[in-house]
Each structure stands twice: as C-alpha cells, then as structure tokens.
Amino acid sequence: MNTQNHHKNIVEQFTKQASGYSSIRSHSDSLEKLIALSSASRKDDVLDIACGSGIVSCEFAKYTRHVTGIDMTQGMLDEAKKLQLKQNIKNITWQMGDVENLPYDDGSFSIVVSRFGFHHFLNPFKVLSEMKRVCKPGGIVIVVDVSLPDSKIKKYNEMEKNRDCSHVAALSLTEFTVLFEKVGFKNLNTDFYSMRIGLKEQLEASFPSDSEALKGMIIADAGVNDLGINVTKTNDEYSLHYPIHIFSANN
Template sequence: MDIKKHNKNIVEQFSKQANSYTAITSHSDALEKLISITSASKNDHVLDIACGSGIVSCEFAKYSNYVTGIDMTQGMIDEAKKLQTKLNLENITWQIGDVEHLPYDDNSFSIVVSRFGFHHFLNPLKVLSEMKRVCKPNGIIMVVDVSLPDSKIEKYNEMEKNRDCSHVAALSLTDFSRLFKNLELKNVNSDFYSMKIELNEQLQASFPCDSKALKNMIIADVGIDDLGVKVEKINNTYFLHYPIHIFSTRK
C-alpha cells in the first residue's frame, strides 16, 4: 500500500471521527493501569505516539513532568487541546508528525507509549524501532492495542476494515512477540483488559464502508465469537468486548 495514500486515508477518517472519539466512554477505560505499570512520576517526560484526541496524554500529564503528543491528524490534535483545556493541564505539547520518522533526538523520553495506533501502521516494526530510539536507556516502552490469537485475526480484520477503512491489521499475540524480539527488547510484560462498547455507540462514532453488512456480521457472531470480540446480547442491545493487551518493557 502506498504510504502517502494511506496517511491521507487516516487523516480523512480521523478528521471525521474526531468529535465523537473522546465521547466513547470506554476509550477512557483502564487508564489507571497504564499509570500504574509505568509508575509515571514528576521525573518523567512522556511521548504519546499517535496520540489522537489526547486521552492518554492528558492522563499521563496528571502524574508526569511533561508530555508530548504527536499525531498526523489536525482534527484529533484540536480535540486533544480541548481536553487539555477542560482538565486545566499546562504541561503538554502537541505536534503534527509522522510516527515512522519521529522528529526527536535519541534518548529523549523516559516513557514512550502508543495506544490504539499499531493496527493503523503499515510498518509497525519501524514505528516500534522509532519508539525505542527516542526512549532513554532503562526507559519504558509501552504498546496498547487490540490483540487476538492467530485464529481470530482474519475475521476481526474483515470487520474492522469495514468499520474503518484506515485499519491495516490487528496484530496477533504472536506478531507482537515477534516485533519486540526483532528489536531485541527483552523481558516484555503483558497485561489485559476488555473494552466493552455498545454496538450502536460504536457505529455512530464510525464511518463504515457498509454499515448494514457490518451490523449483520456482528449480530451474527453472538455465541460464536469468530470475530474475537465476544459479542453479547443483553435486553435487545448488543455489546462488543475488545481484547486490549498492554505490552511494556524497558529499553
């Protein structure tokens, strides 16, 4: 896939999603886990890769000395600035940029984090390599994203590519293990949480290629779980449970 075309697609998609992204309450789930795992403190300068609407950046800013958030979509950065103002946080800088070529010096940040970005990257190894480069020695590198067993990946990606055409591919647990190993990042710790989203809430915040086909695909997966998101029906309402994994290691 052409990188320029893909990046344009991401900007178009997330410019449309910007207003509704932060409103999805489950996007703020488990933030305390990220703070706890990293032991973020006033000694830390944090970099948030593909920071989106700033949910993770703003959470880290409450505990750390300074946070830099980088994303390629101006609309998302605008939403991040609104959240920053709402929370009265002054210790954050936002930047438009390409995460495959981070505009920062080597060994600049004590915590480098990316949440919900890796499934959009054409070259996740390059992005992780850049995260490693800008992380200080003994600093923490953290990646948070949907990850599934290999057997669930194909159907999950089919669903997500319909829901969001900028989706490239979710990485399996095997894929993530291989990424860290290839960059000689050892002693990788993992944690997990399930992100519950009501189907209509998800659809209203998305711009699917075929919303009817997407909804039918999800509803048909109740009790089967080919998609890997454990779709359930409660009182005529459908819920998806996205399996979120947290991978962290020290440089």
C-alpha cells in the first residue's frame, strides 16, 4: 500500500474509533511505568508521537514543563483536547502532522514517546530515526506497543488486520531489538505489562472487516494462545490479554 492510501486508511479508522478509544479503560493502564521509566520532571519537554486521544500526553503534562502531541487524525486530536480540558491541563500543544517527517528541530525534546503507534507505521525505521533526531543528547526515547515472539506474529497480524484495516504489522521482540540497533541506539532497556480488554468491549470499540470471523478466531484461541494474547474465558465472558512491551534507550 502506498503512503497516501495508508494515511487515508488511518484517518478514516481513527476518526471512527476516536470516542470509543478513550472509553477502553485499560488504555490508561501502567502510565505510571512510563513516568517512572522516563524520570520525568519539570525540566522536561516531551513529544508524544501519534498521540491519539491524548492519554499519554495528559499524564506526562502533570509531571513535566511542556508536552507536544502530534497526530494525523483531527478526530483523535479533538478527543485529546476534551481530555485536556477535563483534566484542566494547560501545558500541552496539539499538532496535526506526519510522524515520518517531524516538523521540529534536532534535539528539541528531552523525552520522546510513542505508545500503540508503531504497528500502524509503514516505515518504523524512519519514525524511530525521527524520534532520535528530535531527542536531545542524553534524553530518552520510549516506544510502547504490542510485541510478541516471532512464532506468534503471523496469526496475531491476521487477527489485527481484520479488526483494524490500518494495522500494518506488530513487530516481534526480535524485530524491535534490531530496529533500535539499526537506528543507532545502544543499551536498549525493556519492560512489560499485560493489558486486559474484554472481548465485548474490544468489539464495540472496533470496526472490523468481518466481525463474526474476528470473534470466532478469538474465541477459538481460548486456552490455545496461537494469537499470543492469552484469551481467557470466565463465566461466558472472554478476555484478551495483550502483551505490551516498553522499549527505551537514552539518546
């Protein structure tokens, strides 16, 4: 898929998903991990790449001097502004833009973070390179996303492409490690948490191409775990447990 068509796909998907995205409770999980990992303080200027509905941006703004959130979907930025207003936060700037060509000078930010965006990028190397470029020497770059062993990636991507047509590919743990090395980072650190989402909640917030096939694929994976999301069943309710990895490196 060419870049223009892919960007159109993303905007269409996330314009539809905008209000539902913020309503998924687990999307606010483990924010304290990111704050602690980054050693965020009032000296820091933060850039949130593909900031979406502003959940990460608003959390960092509580601890830092200023946060800039950039995204290509106006609907998501509108949701981010609502969250900012609700939390009465002043020190955030929102910007529409392309994360492969960031409109910022070299070394503009001390913390550069991206959460749940990398599986949407056609060129993860270019995005991570841009994140490194705009990060100050001695600053930190943090990428948070679903990541699985190589053996689970194919089936997982099949499921996610049905659930969200703007999904490109989740990167395996090996692929993320290689990516950071290729961009020039040394001493990559990793952390992990599991993000639980109920199947019903996930389906209500998604716009799959074939909802019945998606639902069947997930239910069939309970106790099997070919998809890598450890599907469980309790009292006729299914839950997905997404393996979220945090990759961080000093610039």
